[in-house]
Amino acid sequence: MTQVFLGLGSNRQRRQHMQAGLRALHDRFASRQRPMKVARMYESAAVGFDGHDFYNTVVGFHTDLPLTALSEVCKQIERANGHPSSLPKYSPRTLDIDLLLYGDLVCAKPIQLPRPEVLFNAFVLWPLAELAPSYKHPETQQSFAEIWQNFNSEQVLKPIEFRYPALPYLITPESDKEAAF
Structure with missing residues (x-):
C-alpha cells in the first residue's frame, strides 16, 4: 500500500464540487481499515490568472493502485x-x-512527483503540513511542518468553515478520531 496525497481545488460552484470530489475519492479509496483524511478547507486567490477565489484542501489515503x-x-x-x-x-x-505525492516516488514521467507546487503554493503546502506534519518531502527530506514554518510568500490564504460530506471513513478536522500518516 502506498501513502498518497492529493490536492483538490475549485473556483466554480466551489462547495458543490469540493463535496462531490471528496465523496468520489472516499467512495473509491476509503475503508474502515484505511480511512481517508482531509485537511481544513482554505480559500485562496487564483494563481496565474484573474478569476474567482478557489477553495482548496489536501486529502491523504493509502492505495494499491x-x-x-x-x-x-x-x-x-x-x-x-x-x-x-x-x-x-x-x-x-x-x-x-x-x-502531490505518491509515497516517496521522485519522477518526471508519467507525471512530475513530488508535484513542484508543494514547495511554492501556500494553498497546497499549508493543508499538507496540517494533514501530515511529520511526513518528509522525498527530495528535501524536510518535514512538511518544517517547510511550512519556513515558508515566505505573499499568497493570501485563509481557513474557512466548510461542511464536509458525512461519510463513514472520512476523517475531517472536526472529527474526534485521530489518524496518523
Missing part, C-alpha cells in the same frame, strides 16, 4: 464534475485534483 491508474481515476472524477482535460493550466476549474 499503480501511479498511472490513480492518475486516471482522478481525471475521471474531474471529468464527472465538468472539468474537461482540454482546459489550459491556468483557468477556472469546477474540480481540479492534483497528485
